[in-house]
Amino acid sequence: MSTTLRINGTPHEVDLPDDVPLLWILRDEIGLTGTKFGCGVAACGACTVHIDGEAVRSCQVALSDVWGDVTTIEGVGTPDMMAAVQKAWVANQVAQCGYCQSGQIMQAASLLAENPSPSDAEIDEAMQGNLCRCGTYPRIRAAIHDAASMMKEA
Template identity: 80%
Template sequence: MRSNLTINGRPHTVDLPDDVPLLWVLRDEVGLTGTKFGCGVAACGACTVHIDGVAVRSCQVALGDVDGDITTIEGVGTPDALATIQASWVKHQVAQCGYCQSGQIMQAASLLADNPTPSDADIDDAMQGNLCRCGTYPRIRAAIHDAAKQIQEA
């Protein structure tokens, strides 16, 4: 089935069955490999993207169920112009292996869009479905607080 998608502000047309997970559309058909496969059952958060600004697990969203604009980590910032959340990630040296970080950043960006001044409890609640095998959770929390402060000061 032919589907028209808007991904990171650009139109894309794919010809795939409606039941193909969005994750594989993004990675294999569109070539946006920043979104990672982690578990395939929406338990780890590595595949987090936004649909109309809402964080979703792309491994569990069927192509036929996509209704809205998709943003992947590639649409958040660029190496020359990092988004505030990405700059905070770098500042706080969050990434170790880095595998989960695109999903972590996408979830954090969604949190800050909904709650620009999150408490530790708000952060823990919003981020609980994003796993980091390296255990950088304290740095993730610090980076989110830092990004929230920068956004408030802007």
């Protein structure tokens, strides 16, 4: 069935079965490879994107279940115009292997949109479903606090 998805502000026409996961549409059909495949069962968070601002695991959202505008890591910022959360990630040297980072950033951006001044406990709760094999959790928490500060100053 032909469906139009709005991804990062741009409409994309896709003609795929209703049960195809959004992750594969983004990566294989649209060519946005910043969203990563991690586990396929929504347990790791590597595939996190936003639908109407809500952080979701794209590996478990079927085409027929996409209810609004999709934002991927490519839609958050660019190397020349990074979002506060991306600047904070760089400043805190969060990424090691980097594989989980697009999902981490998307989850953090969603948290900060809902709660511009999260506590450590609120960060830990919001980020608990995003796994980092390198164990950069303290840097992630620090980056989220820094991004929150940057957003207040802007």
